[in-house]
Amino acid sequence: MINPHWPSKNYDHADAYVAAHEEETKTRAVIDCGDGIHAILPKGLPALKIRFHGLFMIAPLPLLMACVIFLPLSGFLGEWEINTTTLGISLLCLVMLAGLIRVILVMLNVRDMFPREYFVTLGPEGLAMHFSRIHFPAGHPKAFIPWNEVASTERISVFFLPALLLGRLSVPALRVAPKKGAPVIIPICSHKAERENDFERIENLIRSHRPG
Secondary structure, three states: OOOOOHHHHHHHHHHHHHHHOHHHHOOOOEEEOOOOOEEEOOOOOOOOOOOHHHHHHHOHHHHHHHHHHHHHHHHHHOOOOOOHHHHHHHHHHHHHHHHHHHHHHHHOOOOOOOOOOOEEEEOOOEEEEEOOOOOOOOOOOOOEEEHHHEEEEEEEEEEOHHHHHHOOOEEEEEEEEEOOOOOEEEEOOOOHHHHHHHHHHHHHHHHHHOOO
16 A cells, blocks of 8 residues: 555655765766655756845845946936946956855855755655746745656746856756646756756656556
């Protein structure tokens, strides 16, 4: 008899493995966690949990970014003339903005402050999403599908809110549709060649578990 709590059981197992094997998670989207359970990480995306000290460290950066954007914008909407000085200030603000974005992206990789706790699990019973509403505002971030309910898979582009930090509105993803209910979405945003291999491995794992 299948344990009705298999999504949370698989997540707890995968979460413990991912936390203990940080080096492995830096280069792979599909992590074999043992016991027939795989964690499928949102490779290339800032899908992270923010701890209090991480939030405390990163909070001033969006404010600085807003100030850097507001300065030239308010100037040109006011009485600034287009000359060497105003263009120089605008260019400096643009450079500072790019630097602040870079700092945020670097900080997001500090796992003590921003641990990787959001991913999809693929286990003996089925596959399940373990995201939050902030990742998929209009979707079903906790959707799960037993293997005998999987109907189809499809590669799509999907809105993923944290991708806005990368300047993107949508990201590549694998959509696994059930016979009824909400689909499981597996977002991956690695380089194109790597992404093709990642999707192929995930599709092969799904095919190997589907009955018939």
